[in-house]
Amino acid sequence: MDSIHIRGGRRxxxxxxxxGAKNAALPLMTAALLTDEPVKLTNMPRLADVRTLSKLLGVIGADISVESGTDSDVMTLHAKDIKSTTAPYEIVSQIRASFWVLGPLMARCREAKVSLPGGCAIGARPVDLYIKGLQKMGAEIDLVEGYVHASAPKGLKGAVIRSPIVSVGATHTLLMAATLAEGETVLENAAREPEIGDVARCLVSMGAKIEGIGTSTLRIEGVEKLHSATHRVIADRIEAGTYAIAAAMTGGEVTLEGANAEDFEAALSVLRAAGAEVESEQGAVRIARNGERLQAVDVVTQVFPGFPTDLQAQFMALMTVAEGESEITETIFENRFMHVQELARFGANISLHGDKALVHGVDKLKAAPVMASDLRASAALIIAGLAAEGETTVNRVYHLDRGFERIEAKLSACGADIWREKAKQ
Structure with missing residues (x-):
């Protein structure tokens, strides 16, 4: 497997x-299954997860073409004919977002056979909310040999669905299913993440009738057919937040081109509290630190608009060198502290207490060979390596390629001494 090497200490x-946002691009791709006309997505990121989902959509029957630009791709998906309503284990086990084809397939074909999902090992993340929601819309669902078998011979019907907890995946799935259902569907306690709004706006441009975009209550009036559309994927707030944290970690000054501050304001607010300078303007965010030591800040991960769980590991890396003690509480996933033992290899002082991590800041980190356990942990280890004395080697970086596009090239362009070593064949 490839590894990434970093000589730390450079601003x-x-x-x-x-x-473009991975967490918007993937559901937008599945939304293309809702119409037999082409859907064009611009500002598409070049990621392993995008390639994996493309394989699955190809199996289902979508023709996909990609035009490469300077910093992003343009992808056109045309699911004129659905050749298969089965999403096989071999692909779904690689990427959790592929499970989201369940909604569009049920809406358009009235049946689906989808393997239970895989993805990062950061907790159980059950799919019962997806299933219960579709059942309220009239679907008959069985679990057989690791597959969800769903059918609605007479089509899905509108329903009022209140989720007991906020679920991004369930909101995506039920939102897409409702666009072609008969009557009105109301999703209460729906996820409000910017990526949900991005998908909803694309669906509206395809002819869907959706009210309440950006709120916790979505009202969808089903239509008979959706049509072609062109849509630009929003900027990746998690990638932006990761680079903002990296700038604060190294004491540098970085402008994040294309970032929307409102989409990750909770993270920016925490960085301000830690001592970083943050300035935002239309289409860009600037992060700087003048060399003074960072201050410890407590964080609790929450659903949007709270502090995102996808930045928890990166922020923990930052707090390892802050002055004082910070308490980081993880409320979203029960198994998302696997990076702690790897950060300890740098000399970080972290103790775990259930869903809380107490981080006692140290004066400096020292380079070490480390291994990534999941996508966001990979970024945390790179952030630690940027500040550590000596040469750090981050192994098992295939996780990183699932969600960060050319991270070593982007950091190198800002002065980091970082490079990738290809695995020997």
């Missing part, structure tokens, strides 16, 4: 173009 200075 970051320059501009980083923020890629």
């Amino acid at each position: 970051l200075k320059g501009s980083i173009p923020v890629s």
Whole structure:
């Protein structure tokens, strides 16, 4: 497997173009199954997860073409004919978002056979909310040999669905299913993440009738057919937040081109409290630190608009060198502290107490060979390596390629001494 090497101690200075959001691009791709006309997505990130989902959509029957630009791709998906309503284990086990084809397939074909999902090992993340929601819309569902078998011979019907907890995946799935259902569907306690709004706006441009975008209550009036559309994927707030944390970690100054501050304001607020300078303007965010030591800040991960769980590991890396003690509480996933033992290899002082991590800041980190356990932990280890004395080697970086586009190239352009070593064949 590839590894990434970092010689720490260099300040970051320059501009980083923020890629299209992975967590918007993937559901937008599945939404293309709702119509037999082409859907064009611009500002698409070049990620392993995008390639994996493309394989699955190809199996289902979508023709996919990609035009490469300077910093992003343009992808056209045309699911004129659905050749298969089965999403096989071999693909779904690689990427959790592929399970989201369940909603569009049920809406358009009235049947689906989808393997239970895989993805990062950061907790159980059950799919019962997806299933219960579709059942309220009239679907008959069985679990057989690791597959969800769903059918609605007479089509899905509108329903009022209140989720007991906020679930991004369930909101995506039920939102897409409702666009072609008969009557009105109301999703209460729906996820409010910017990526949900991005998908909803694309669906509206395809002819869907959706009210309440950006709120916790979505009203969808089903239509008979959706049509072609062109849509630009929003900037990746998690990538932007990761580079903002990296700039604060190194004491540098970085402008995040294309970032929308409102989409990750909770993270920016925490960085301000830690001592970083944050300035935002239309289409860009600037992060700087003048060299003074960071201050410890407590964080609790929450659903949007709270502090995102996808930045928890990166922020923990930052707090390892802050003055004082910070308490980081993880409320979203029960198994998302696997990076702690790897950060300890740098000399970090972290103790775990259930869903809380107490981080006692140290004066400096020292380089070490480390191994990534999941996508966001990979970024945390790179952030630690940027500040550590000596040469750090981050192994098992295939996780990183699932969600960060050319991270070593973007950091190198800002002065980081970082490079990738290809695995020997």
